[in-house]
Amino acid sequence: MAVWAEQLQRELAGRGLAVASVPGKGRGLVAARGLAVASVPGKGRGLVAARSFFPGEVIICQEPYASTPNRISVGSSCDHCFASGNLRKCSVCRVAWYCGSVCQKEEWKLHQLECQAISALTEERKKMLTPTIRLMVKLILRRKLQSEKAIPSSATDNYDLVDALESHISKVDDNQLVLYAQMANLVQLILPSIELDLKEIAHTFSKFACNAHTICDPELRPLGTGLFPAISIINHSCVPNAVLLFEGRTAYVRALQPLSSNTEVSISYIETAATTLKRHNDLKQYFFTCTCPRCIKDSEEDALLEGYRCKDQKCDGFLLPDSGKKAYTCQKCSISRDEEEVKKVSSEILLLSDKASSFLSSGNNSEAGSVYKTIEQLEQKHYHSFSTTLLHTRETLLKIYMELQDWQTALMYCRLTIPVYERVYPPFHPMVGLQFYTCGKLEWLLEYTEDALKSLTRAADVLRITHGTQSQFMKELFGKLEEARAEVSFRLSSGDEQIS
Numbered sequence: 325m326a327v328w329a330e331q332l333q334r335e336l337a338g339r340g341l342a343v344a345s346v347p348g349k350g351r352g353l354v355a356a357r358g359l360a361v362a363s364v365p366g367k368g369r370g371l372v373a374a375r376s377f378f379p380g381e382v383i384i385c386q387e388p389y390a391s392t393p394n395r396i397s398v399g400s401s402c403d404h405c406f407a408s409g410n411l412r413k414c415s416v417c418r419v420a421w422y423c424g425s426v427c428q429k430e431e432w433k434l435h436q437l438e439c440q441a442i443s444a445l446t447e448e449r450k451k452m453l454t455p456t457i458r459l460m461v462k463l464i465l466r467r468k469l470q471s472e473k474a475i476p477s478s479a480t481d482n483y484d485l486v487d488a489l490e491s492h493i494s495k496v497d498d499n500q501l502v503l504y505a506q507m508a509n510l511v512q513l514i515l516p517s518i519e520l521d522l523k524e525i526a527h528t529f530s531k532f533a534c535n536a537h538t539i540c541d542p543e544l545r546p547l548g549t550g551l552f553p554a555i556s557i558i559n560h561s562c563v564p565n566a567v568l569l570f571e572g573r574t575a576y577v578r579a580l581q582p583l584s585s586n587t588e589v590s591i592s593y594i595e596t597a598a599t600t601l602k603r604h605n606d607l608k609q610y611f612f613t614c615t616c617p618r619c620i621k622d623s624e625e626d627a628l629l630e631g632y633r634c635k636d637q638k639c640d641g642f643l644l645p646d647s648g649k650k651a652y653t654c655q656k657c658s659i660s661r662d663e664e665e666v667k668k669v670s671s672e673i674l675l676l677s678d679k680a681s682s683f684l685s686s687g688n689n690s691e692a693g694s695v696y697k698t699i700e701q702l703e704q705k706h707y708h709s710f711s712t713t714l715l716h717t718r719e720t721l722l723k724i725y726m727e728l729q730d731w732q733t734a735l736m737y738c739r740l741t742i743p744v745y746e747r748v749y750p751p752f753h754p755m756v757g758l759q760f761y762t763c764g765k766l767e768w769l770l771e772y773t774e775d776a777l778k779s780l781t782r783a784a785d786v787l788r789i790t791h792g793t794q795s796q797f798m799k800e801l802f803g804k805l806e807e808a809r810a811e812v813s814f815r816l817s818s819g820d821e822q823i824s
């Protein structure tokens with residue numbers, strides 16, 4: 325085994341004990357890390373638990389080897405910590421933004437080199453600086469600084485770990501290879517003083533495609549991209565036992581369920597509230613076909629997620645297409661829907677969707693809202709109540725009515741999404757917790773205090789597992805929960821009632 329790989333194994337295995345917060349027990353001594361890199365049949369390397377982990381426990385956390393905000397030059401998030409608000413632009417390159425001098429100093433050794441390179445570019449070339457190109461530039465500069473020992477490296481923070489990442493280069497199609505070669509040339513133009521191996525850079529772009537992670541805020545809004553080489557060892561499952569979330573630039577993987585020793589840690593690379601076909605399509609960039617328990621199950625779940633509803637509005641059965649009969653038949657009551665009729669409603673919805681999204685993109689939320697409402701009503705008659713199509717329309721309506729500050733309508737759509745979220749996601753999924761949180765905040769705003777207390781409690785129960793308990797985001801949630809509790813006790817003691 326290579327020296328760096330041995331060092332990584334030692335670091336992940338950990339030695340001795342660490343102080344950690346143990347649910348229900350306050351702080352306690354737990355075995356540190358307790359992880360191993362193993363070869364997993366059919367998957368390459370994988371991260372395996374070498375001890376048990378409890379739900380919500382941090383399995384591994386890591387700072388990015390390289391990272392970049394998604395929106396370059398516009399100052400949407402700090403180049404170091406990904407915070408937004410009160411950002412200041414680097415006055416020299418005018419590309420990097422920082423939330424303050426602490427972050428600017430943290431990045432300085434790296435940014436000094438990047439800044440010189442970017443400042444030397446023509447305005448035309450600067451426009452070619454996409455997040456992926458910038459990620460590569462930062463990665464190369466970091467490798468240079470570490471090899472010159474200008475910045476430290478460690479067992480979990482060194483270029484060997486990047487080198488060991490899967491690239492799948494032999495499976496990449498020719499068009500993509502040409503694109504990677506052009507991108508490598510551009511990187512060489514940006515960094516003329518460093519002699520680059522262009523083939524290696526092209527391979528590294530391919531590594532980005534199947535290893536880089538989207539850095540999100542606690543509400544899962546994408547902020548940037550980062551390469552976290554130790555976390556990249558974790559394989560995918562559509563029924564994962566762990567979740568990856570971020571606090572600032574730091575990636576945290578937490579257990580979603582009790583993990584026993586020797587269990588492979590898995591996260592989901594994709595949105596899991598989707599049919600098997602859609603999930604497999606979304607996984608194509610990673611060059612494998614998922615064979616997790618969910619992927620090898622029958623099509624019943626897919627028919628629920630994407631299926632049409634029964635003609636009998638009182639029946640909750642799902643339809644499956646009949647072989648060759650040009651109809652869809654309810655699997656519960658056997659009533660059939662004619663394929664032509666289904667097609668007609670589908671194309672009506674499609675036409676309206678085009679209209680609604682053009683209103684949305686021109687910022688006309690109120691017109692978009694009323695067209696989406698019509699779509700939602702058609703979809704209710706057309707799709708099964710657990711359909712993701714109907715779910716996405718309701719999510720869009722929720723966003724629109726939040727924008728329009730029509731809290732009552734927003735709450736109505738939020739509430740309609742919750743049973744579907746609970747059906748399509750596992751119980752401890754950030755999306756479930758976040759939707760309860762939105763619901764709770766709307767109910768609080770509308771003074772449905774008891775409902776707000778219930779929703780915020782549900783939110784906290786889920787999010788303390790997925791997000792931990794220490795972040796500012798969670799502290800705000802706990803604060804709101806306390807406020808709701810106090811208000812409900814006050815109302816109960818004063819005999820007040822609410823109507824929602």
Ligand SMILES: C[S@@+](CC[C@H](N)C(=O)[O-])C[C@H]1O[C@@H](n2cnc3c(N)ncnc32)[C@H](O)[C@@H]1O
Binds near residue numbers: 558611
């Ligand atoms: C982020 S890496 C994970 C670590 C990787 N196994 C390695 O050896 O470095 C993603 C790659 O791992 C493999 N992989 C991840 N999840 C898998 C799964 N469920 N089944 C098969 N291969 C998987 C695929 O080759 C994928 O492109």
